[in-house]
Amino acid sequence: MIKWTVRIGYLFVLTGLIVGSLFITSYSDQKPAKTLDVFCWGDFLGEELIAKFEEETHIKVNLHTCNSNEELLLKMKKGGVPYDIIFPSDYAAALLIENHLLRPLDKSRLPFFASLSKQLCGQFFDRDNTYSVPFSWEASLIAVNKKLGLDTSHVRDYSLLFSPPPHQLKLLSSQDAGENFLTAAFYLFGNQEMLTSSQIKEVRSLLRKQRTFVEAYCDYRAKYLFTKEHCMIGVGKSCLIDPILEENPQIEFLFPETGIFVSLENVAVPVSAKASEENIYKFINFVFRPENMALHIDTASMFPSLQESLLYTRKRSDYFKALPARILDNYPILFYKLVASPSTIREVWVDVKS
Amino acid sequence: MMEQEVVLSPGSSAPALPRFSGVQRFLKLEFLSALGLLPFIWQSLFFFIPMLLLFSMSFIDNSSGTLRFTISHFTQLFSTTYLSIILNSVGLSLLTTLITLCIAFPFSFISIFHFSKYKNIISLFLLIPFWTNFILHIYAWFFVLEKNGFLNQVLMHFGFITEPLAFLNNFFSIMVMMIYYYLPFMILPIYSTLERFDSSIFEASMDLGANRFQTLLKVVIPLCIGGIRTGIFLVFIPSFAEFLIPELMGGDKYFFMGNVISLYMFEEKTLGTAVAFTTLSLAVVLMIVYFIQKGLVLFTRRLTRGVRT
C-alpha cells in the first residue's frame, strides 16, 4: 500500500516539475509602470525607431511580432499578453471592430490626424476613424519587364495578370489566397458587396485557368525572380519597388486605372490594454512624427499616411517618394474587402491547387 | 517488482540484480522506479496526449463558443477537392517510395557485394548528405535547377540546349527533391541489413545449384526484407505529410495534404477541419501501410516457395 502511494507521489512531483517548467518563459503578471507592449509585423517598426522612443521617453517597449493578421486575430481573441498598441491591417481591423475588441481613440490627443492623407481616412472598416488611425500602406501593382515590348501606356485593368503572357512565359502571383481571390473577383465583377455562389464558381475557374501559366505563387522570392528575369510579368508589391529597380532598371510598374489594391496598416488600441493612456498616446504621437515615420518607411518600405515624412527618408528613391501622392490622387483605392467568407476563399484556393 | 534471488540462467535477457540494504532499497527502488519511468511520462505528456487531443478535436465543434460533438468536420471533407488532394499525396508518396526503392536496392546490393572492401567508406559518405540541414538542401537544388542555374549553364556550355530549360517550379523539381531527401532513409536500412552478408552467400547457393539470379531472388531479397520494410515505412509515411518541398520547389502551385493542413491550422474556425483532415489522411496512410505490410509478407512467401529455411 505504502509503496504504491509513494510511487504515485513521486510521479506527480515529476510531472508537475515538467509541466511547471513549461511556464518559465511565460509573461509576468506585474507590469512595471513604464512599459508598453507593442504588437506588429516582424520588420515593421525597426530597432532604431524603438530605441529612439525609449531614449526619449524612458518607457520600455516590449516588441511582440507576428507574421500574419490571422495570428494577430488569434492572439487577440485568446487573451494572453494584453497588448497596448497593435497594428492591424484593414480587414483585420474590421473584424476586431466588429467584435468590439478595440478602444475608441481620443482624436483631441492626436493632433497629427488632420495632416494625414485624406484618401486613406474614413475607410470601410472604420468610417469615422473612431478606433483606428491609418499608419502606412503598400500597393499591389503589376510589374512588367520592358524587354517584353508590351504596350503599357494604357493599362485599364488586371487583364495582364489573368491572360496568358506572350511567348509562353509565366507570371508571378502572390502567395496569399485572399489576395489572389479578391483580385480575380474584382477583375470579373468590379466592386461588390458579397459574391453569389455562381460568381464564386466563376472566380474559381478563372484562378484555375490562371494557374496554368503561373510560374510560382510566392512573395518572398519575387524580387529575385524579377531581377534575374525568371518572370517577366507578375504582381509587384510596392515594398519591392526600390530593391528591384536598383538591380534591374528594366522592370516597369503599372497602375491599372480601374483601381489599385492597397493594404492599409492602422494603429489601434485593444480594449484590454493595461498601460496608462498617457504612455499609449505618447507612443502613437511619437511614431506619427514625420522624422520617425521616415525611419519606418526606410525599414519596411511602406508608403506613409503622412505625406510630410517622405521628406525625411534617407533610403528611398525619388520614384518611390513620388508614388504615394501619384497613386492616391489619380487612382481609385481598392481594399482586400472580404466579399466572400474566409473559409470559402480558402476552400476555393485548395480547389484551385488540387 | 524486486526479486530477492538472483536469476542465474544462461541467456536470460536481464542482467543480474543488484543488492541493496533495506532502507536503501526502499528509497532507491521507489524513487528510482518513478524516475525510470520518466521517458514514459514525457512520452505521454508530449506525444500521446497531444495526439489524442488532436484526434478528439476533429470531433468537436467550437464555433458557437460551447463544445459540441459533431462529425461535420469529417463530412465536409468528402468532396472531390479534398479527396483528390489525399489522392495526390498518396500518389506522391508511393512514387517517391517506389523510385527510392528502385535506386536504393541496386545501390546497396552493388556496394556490398561488388565493393565489399569499400562498404564502410560508402556508408560514411551516405550519411553526410543525410545530416545536412534541410533548408540547405533546398537552397542547393535551387542553385542547380534554376534557369540560370548550374545544370542549365552546363548544358548550354556544352551546346546541348540553346535556351535554358525550366527545371524548377514544376512536378519534376518536386520529385527530384523528394527523392534526394528520402533516398538516405531508404538506403540506410537496406544497407545495414545487407552489410552482414558478403559474396559467400552467392558461392554457397551456387554450390547448391542455383544461378545468380535465383540467389538474388530467393536468398538475398528475403534476407533483407526487414530492411526493405523499414525503408518503405521511413519513406512512405513521412513523405505523405510533406508540404515544404512541394511549396518551395514547386512554386506553391500544387497542394498536398500538408499544405492544406498548414493553411487551415492557424485559424480558429478552420482548426477542426485541419485536424479532421489530418486524422483522415493518417487513417488512409495506415490502411495503405497495412496493405503494404501484407503484400510484403505474401511477396516473401512467394519468393521463398520451395526454399526450405
Added chain:
Amino acid sequence: MISHSTLKKLTSPLIVFSIFVFLYLPIIVLIVYSFNSRSFPAPWKTFTFEWYIALFAHGTLWISFFNSFIVAFASTFLCFFMSMCMLFFLFIGGKIEKQLSLFYLNLVIPEAVLAVGLLAYFSLLHIPLGIVTVIFSHVVIGLGFIVPALYARFVQIDPRLTEASYVLGASSLQTFNKVIFPLLKPVLLSTSLMIFMISFDDFILSYFCAGTSFQTLSLFLANSLRNGISPVVNALATILIIATGCVTSFIFISSRKHKTRVFAHD
C-alpha cells in the same frame, strides 16, 4: 568498341558513382560557389574569402545559430538524462519490454502531424511558444531514437558479466559504473550526437513550435531564401557541411570501432 564484359564490369561502378553524383552535386556546387567572388549565377571569377568575412559580421545569423545550438544541446541533455534514468531502472530489475514499442511511433509519425498536435496542445493550455516548447518537441523525437537503441543494447549485455562483478565483491554502484555504463557508452554517445544533429537541423517542429520571437538557424535560413541566393549563405552552408562531415565521421568511426549498429532495425 567496348567489349561486352567491360560493359558489364563498368555498369556496377557506374551506378554507384552516378548515385553519389546525384547526392553530392548540389553540395559541391554550393561549396565551390562560396569561394567565388561573383555572386551566382555568374561564372567563376576569382577565389575569395570575402563571403566568409561577411558571414562573421552578420549579427542575426549568429544569434539564431546560438539559439539552435542551445536547443540542440538542451534536447540532447534531456534525452540523455531521461534515458539514464530508464537505464538505472532497468538495472535494478524493472521490465519495460511491453511498453517499449510505444516509442517506435515517434519516428514514424510525420513530423508535421506531431507539430500540429503539439501546437494545438500548447495553445489549448495557453503555454507560450518559445525556446522551451521547441526543446520539448525535439525531445519527443530524440526519445524515439535513444530509448529503443539503449534498450536493445542493454538486453544484449551478458548477465554473467554483472554476476561476475558481484561475485568479485563490487557493490551495485560500482557495477553500474564500471561494467554496465562503459558497455553502453558507444550507443549513448552515437545516439546523443545523432539527436543533437537532428535537433540542430530540424525545421518543421521548430517552425510550428517556436512562436514569433524565437529563431533557430533553420528558420533563419528559410527566411533568407526570401532573397534568393546569396553567397553569404553559401559560405554558411559550406561551414555547416564540413562540420556535419566531421561529426558524422566521428560517429561512424566510433560506432564501427565498438561494432554497434547505429541503424539497428530488427
